Amino acid sequence: MKIIAAPSAIPVHIISGFLGAGKTTLLKQLLSQKPEQEVWAVLMNEFGQIGVDQQLLPQEQGYAVKELLGGCLCCSSQMPMQIALSRLLSETKPDRLFIEPTGLGHPAQLLEQLTEPHWQSHLEMRALVTVVDGSRLHDREWSKQNLYADQLKAAQIIAVSHADLMTAADEQALLALKQEYLPYQQHWLQVENGGLDIAQIDVPYMGSSAKKQPLLRQQQSEIANQDIKQLPYHYIESAQGYSVAGWKLPKRWIFHFYDLLDLLCEQQNWLRIKGIFHTDAGWKSFNFNPEQFNYQSAEEGIDNRIEIIYAQDALARDWLAFENALMQCRKDAAD
Structure with a gap:
């Protein structure tokens, strides 16, 4: 595909967030800070077939807004997004670009697409922003969803919206959330009425220190340092x-x-175990902390996943032994 863009790399901001978090309100406030002589562009993605959010953004000269309707540009085929983005860049030649994925999207996957080699000379990725609704942090049914967690983990900056509506329970939940996500080294901002200075998010994308590699037992016979994307x-x-x-x-x-369940209960010296698995008893989620082992039925997931957090050097642990034990729990081990 031929990509035509402005002569220099364009700063690109991904504004992510769960449904109703306040992404569009925040985006409107950021767009209001556009210098008069610049052209800013927005690529929006709505899950449905009728776009609404585009009508909420500025329509005057100096802004270019394009929508992708139906599905999720983070998870579905890359081609529609690649084409839409290429056209937006070539037709408007913006000085700055904002991308707002659907609230049902996985921003880490979108970020992977936009940091592919063929985009690197055209796009200058800035810190990925995830917006969370501060007034709903007390609602564990809302905040424990796997997609919600995925969006938080992908973020370099977390903007807590509706800060003026937060209760004491929300403030307590925010402190707990910050503690839980300490390993991800994020910067947290509390925002009232969408008020956020562009300079607060106009910082370079730092990339991830979590390199995805083949399963440990596969690395005994395969290339150990191979960075992969597939499961x-x-x-x-x-x-x-x-x-x-x-x-x-x-x-x-x-x-x-x-x-x-037995394997997870046998683990020692951990701070948090979270996972979701397709089991012979249906989809199950696990949310363990040292005070309480919680597990329950869950909605169908997009994959099996588990994370274990420790307050020590994880490299010193025998992860191969854990992985082998995890594989022994498979019912379909012949696949």
């Missing part, structure tokens, strides 16, 4: 005295529920 894979990352080890495994893999 299955594992990663380990450390920051600020914390470590996170994670695995993502194909959705078609089915696990014995009680074997899996």
